[in-house]
Amino acid sequence: MRWLRAAAVALLGALGLARGAGRRERVVQPGEPAPRSELVVAALLLGAAACAVAFCVFYATDSLGHQTQLLGLSLGGALALLSAALIVTGKRLVVEEELEEDYPEPESPDEQEQVTAIVRESARPLTRKRLLAGAAGVAGTALGAALITPALSLGPALDTESLYDAPWRRGTRLVGERGTPYRAAGIETGTFYTAFPEGADPEELGSPVVVVRLDPAALALPAERARWAPDGIVAYSKVCTHAGCAVAIYRKPLFAPAEPRPALVCPCHYSTFDPAAGGKVLFGPAGRALPQLPLEIDATGQLRAAGNFSGPVGPSFWGVRTRRPRST
């Protein structure tokens, strides 16, 4: 009962407001009533409500709660119907009047003048402007530097030696993902193997190497690496020298035409390296050969590193070619 009375009062108030507005000059031009469009809008709004409720029901129903399609359809549908209701409102129910007005003044010269005067005149009593400006500049720069300094703790910015780290040394065994050592006899031609240094963190950039077996006669390694490929088995860093992705593709045509020749390819930007020629770049953007890992076969037939890589592992940086990798 109380609600009814309140509603009646509100209605009368609204009517009074409307009448009051009628006596004054109108701000918004009167529009054509469109009762049918009102019905359309109401129907669309109710449809949106129904879709929204459906979303809640789908969510709450155990068998449907994980149906992403149903959830998306119902929620998206509710929003789409709401959008339709709003657009019909905009097109049919509200007044579409075109008004005109002046653009704002492009500038306020008086105010500009005053601001300039305030700043100038406030500074007038100062006799040593240059000295003060210089001192303020020095203070500002120094304080800026002081405030930025703690950011150096984010990383070893001043010590970039760690970029040369690679966990290989003479005698390190090549092991698979699960730690089983690779045997030279198990390396077949036509496929490639990923190996890691035994006991090291496989997630370091210096860890993963690709191992392939090539025809020893086809090898064209630099002279000083003649002994790095026992039985034609070669190993290279698996991390591309261009952008650090894994060189995860071995291009090795298995049937005629058996061209082009075997190559290690990175799927990120298609840098292509020649495993027979010391990792030389054949194609793609890499600017530096793939670092080669010297290999040896121990008495039990297992593959071991005969030293560290021929060059630093991973993407290049200023001065990268000046140093050899550092064993960790």
Place this chain on the structure above:
Amino acid sequence: MIRRAIRFLDQRSGSAPLLRKSLRYLFPDHWSFLLGEVALYAFIVLVATGVYLTFFFDPSTAKEVYHGPYAPLRGFHMSHAYKSVLDISFTVKAGLLIRQTHHWAADVFVAAIVVHLLRIFFTGAYRKPRELTYVIGVLMLFITLLEGYLGYSMADDLLSGMGLAIGYSVALSIPLLGANLALLIWGHPFPGDPSFWSRMYVAHVFILPVVIGTLMFLHLALVASRHHTQFRRQARQTERRLVGVPAFPAQAPRSLGLLAAVAAVLFLLGGLVQINPVWQWGPYTPSLGTNGAQPDWYLGWLIGGMRLVPHFDVTLGKYTLIPNPFWGGALFPLSVLVALVSWPWLERRLTGDHAAHNVLDRPRDAPTRTAIGAGFFTWVLLVFVAGSADRVTVAFGLSYPAQIWVFRVLVVVAPIVVFLLVRRVCRELHQAELIERDRERAEAEARQAAGARAPRPA
């Protein structure tokens, strides 16, 4: 009721004058003016869905073994970050819907900004007095690219790890300071210190969104203070006089309708169209790579740029100066940014036009600008398309190296050809209009003369 509410508000905030002005702010009517709004609304969806995702995402690289509902990955070692994304996708009810909607919203957000930028450019809307609005907009675009990149990098799936490796290599390649900078950001040689994940996280969910939001506020405040530009569609629309529909009641339902429509499309995409199914890629480890890696569309131009550069590092004897990723990954986007930001001032130099402009050009009205814009856009677009040459190889069997060589030639030649062609077309269109106008005037004069001789029958 309404009057009482407004009186209450005005007496306590004095906002009635502002409110009145805002309700009568005029919007010139043209569909292309809605593109910026689409971006704004995609951003709203991004914030809303993003906040929800933060309640479930765990930015930690600590490892665990997966025992969740997705059978193919059971028993895999993975980071908490990747595991929590899997949980959002498979365990949290409506989680996949929100995650995919978030991802789609990011793609649509950047697309809307780019198309909006093209509209602004080709109509000359950036000219005085709106250069600041434009520059802020361009900055937002580039910050958004970084924001999106961080977003999909945090998931720690195989694809995102490869993206981070590329980002690391680009940072490393910066001359002189690259190595220091990369170690500062990553905290340790790649894949970086565990704290790198919380750095990415705080940048993605707090710093960059706040920066984007602030710039967006400034952008809109500047638009409102100088008012909208307008096309000249009626005689009364001039440089001094603006014609449009008021924010209320006419514009409000349209604009809100657009908000609902954008949200609807994004949720429908999020529910119905799969995007970035991270469970298929598996967890990242540096020794693995996916075949045919493709980033989100808005980074396509960077991967294209990096793929097109021939293989060389700039060296002085044995001393490496500029590693290769610098050209495509850093210098290319930087020059696009600098070109875009400096264009309003560059154009003023070229044309000597220092006047303020409220009336928009049609592309043909400024043949040189349109031609330069078209050539520039062609350049970036070709690099972008080159980024998916590998997919063309897979789909159609065209040789990849051959395609790359074609693109290397095209990115140099095509922009020039497009420039000349577009300038010609614009000039011809403009000429045709002048001829048309002269003809109409002549006919009108002829009619008038005829009318003067023979008085109209009563």
